[in-house]
Amino acid sequence: MSNIKLIIEERPSNIGNFMVGRLLPFREKRMVGPFCFIDHMGPAKLSDHENLDVGPHPHIGLSTLTYLFEGSVMHKDSLGTAIEIKPNQVNWMTAGNGIVHSERTPEYLRHSDKNLHGLQIWVALPKELEEMSPNFAHITEEEIPTWENNGVSFKLIAGEAFGKKSAVPVYSPLYFLEIKTTKATTINIGDDLFGESALYILEGSISSEVHRYEPKHILIANDSKLCSFEMAENTTVYIFGGEPFPEERYIYWNFVASTKELIEDAKTRWIEQSFPKVPGETTFVPLPQAHPLKNK
Template sequence: MPQILTGLKKDLGGFSVARILPQPARRSLGPFVFLDEMGPADFAPGQGIDVRPHPHIGLATITWMFAGAIGHRDSLGTAIDIHPGAVNWMTAGRGITHSERTPATERAAGHRMHGLQAWVALPVIHAEVEPAFDHVPPDALPRYSADGVEAVVIAGDLWGLASPVKFPHPIHYAQVQMQAGARLTVPAGRDGFAGERGVLPIAGAVALDGLALERGTLVVLDDGDAELLATEPTLLMLAGGAPYPERRHLEWNFVSHDPARIAQAVADWRAGRFAIVPGDPEHIPY
């Protein structure tokens, strides 16, 4: 039987976040060590989210929106808004600071916000690379189309299509839309689905080998091929990749295979040794 993880919801004041990974029952899925579903939430005019500057090490963050927008600013000087269909990929490496706030236009008008934020741990040999940020617009992402299935390859290689988002480890991450009655095979070890594989239903109704899947649950597939059948129009995510041989430790916003490196990052943040976000003097204390 597949492993089923239900997102653990937390109210952040005005909107909720469901923590899908990590959980006690499962700490990672391939290189994915963190996965949050943000919303859906409806903000009245004048309202929005304000995640003050905070640090990361040893990972890359992936922001993917279904509705609304988030304004990203970081210590590299990046300032960009992300909207549905685009990718914000931030490589923390040896250390980066960033903030996430509702853009002025959406805040003034009121809006619906719904998205996913994922962290993928960097390979040990890449854990201390220079920080970097990449924004990939929707028209740069490859698209897969089959009978009643439309998919966007966010990261990795799937269905013979390669995302422009580069990651130095086998990974797959895609958004899939299925019409009612459509079927999709998720093969094991072929077409880029190597390693661990998970399905996250976002909207609609879909069954996995006859098992109805609930929205907001991460379903980790068994070995072997699996088939998805949409019983109504459905939106879902596919995620996974090759697991690492080394255990990853998570402490606050830090990820590393070495607990001593995390302790150093905590000390550096407390002492103000991380770079600041230009124009955003606030920060989240450890």
């Protein structure tokens, strides 16, 4: 019996002036553990007059994880944070009861050619913490556990696995793991995983139970404890998941919550512009009036 429960293909989505590949949520699978949203940005080559410009927009009920492979993004938020994120670093922003942030190409790169490639991920907060005070953490490359085993490179970007713990301050049991190969290798890691689990293929390919899977796909496991597959040479995959929440989550635009009432309150606050402001920003992204309310 196959351990692949569901295969999700990247779908194009517009986030303003930038196209991304959307992976989660998916109509048949809204969440994997606490992970409720994944966008694959790029790889994109931006000319000297093209820039990432995502203006101030709000979040509630989640933490955002930004992880870049190439390029640079300037993050500014309503806590007063202003920090540039570069490849192999993590920006971890916890919205709680409400935060506003912008994401733009840094000023010194705006008039030159550049590349941008990375992942943007939302992790829902547990019900008892979804109205906590917002906070922000920037984790350097040196703070992320990395190791090699039989020629395979591992990096624990967030959470806990393999007896290791990332410096990213997560709020529920989860893992977000990078695995890279230079030669074909069989991977058996099920005993180190828990809860729900999924695998995203960034480059190369993997084989499982005589089937071959190519990049830009997420594979959802039936049982994380049976996680075994063969990676081709020069392959990079990301394995993510964790303990699912007992309650469903609703997603409206940038809001995630366990009740529709919390989302309606956030919509009203954004329309009235009563969320805190991002210092130095004068514009904002308006609330989409026809955005669907989705449940788990």
